[in-house]
Amino acid sequence: MDTSVLVRTFVAVFVLADALGNAPIFLVLTKGMEPQQRNRVVDKASIVAIAVLLSFAFGGQFILDYLHISIASLRVAGGLLLLLIALKMLEGELDTPIVEQGRDIAITPLALPLLAGPATITTVMLLMSESPNAHFSVVVGTVAAMVVTWFIVRQAGRIDKWIGAEGAVIVTQLLGFLLAALAIEIGSEGIKELFF
Structure with a gap:
């Protein structure tokens, strides 16, 4: 197991999942539910999210090949996408999704x-492609x-x-700063591959 890949995957996925930043949204989405109902929603959302991430981790390369998209292009696009999300986190923008009646909130918008x-899907795909001999480390990092x-x-x-509200803002902005640095790292690697 490659510890550096595992740690990098863990940090990237954890920052992008933004549990602390999404906690207020979760509270809004589950308002009026009993604690047991809330727990079931979180359990289901987490299982769906893991399944989606691992599916793209292993099947993402096939999709890229089919669409004739290079890993370098994906790195640049992924880096830009991560940077946009990081900037929103740093600016304190929090878009609460509108939930339609009858929709299973565990799947949409909580899991997806x-x-x-x-951004999380793209990052996991990139980490898998960058670490051909450490797929297990990427899987363990993602699941962890x-x-x-x-x-x-x-x-x-x-x-x-x-x-409190202020604490959530501080944590979200710290995570946004880390994510911005990771975005620059991923994007610059893609630019190097494309042009140098």
Whole structure:
């Protein structure tokens, strides 16, 4: 197992899942639910998010080949996408999704796109392609990050009371800063491959 790949995957997926930043959204989406119902929603959302991420981790290369998209182009696009998300996190923008009546919120919007959004999917695909001999490390890092995210989102009510509104803003901005650095790293690697 490649520890550096595992740690890099864990940090990337955990930051992108943004459990602390999404906790207020989760509370809004599950308003009026009993604690057991909330827990079931989080459990289902986490399982769906893990399944989606691992599906793209292993099947993403086939999709890229079919569409004739190079890994370098994906790196640049992924880096730009991550940077946009990081900037939103740093600016404190929090878009609350509109939930339609009758929709299973565990799948949409909690699992997709909050926990396993386009940026997270792209990042996992990139990490898999960059680490051909460390796929197991990417899988373990992804699952570990989602398990920690699951635990944090399950504690959303307690965390919200504990850190308060200002604390949530500070944590989100710190995570946004880390994500911006990761975005620059991924994008610059793609630019090097494309033009140098």
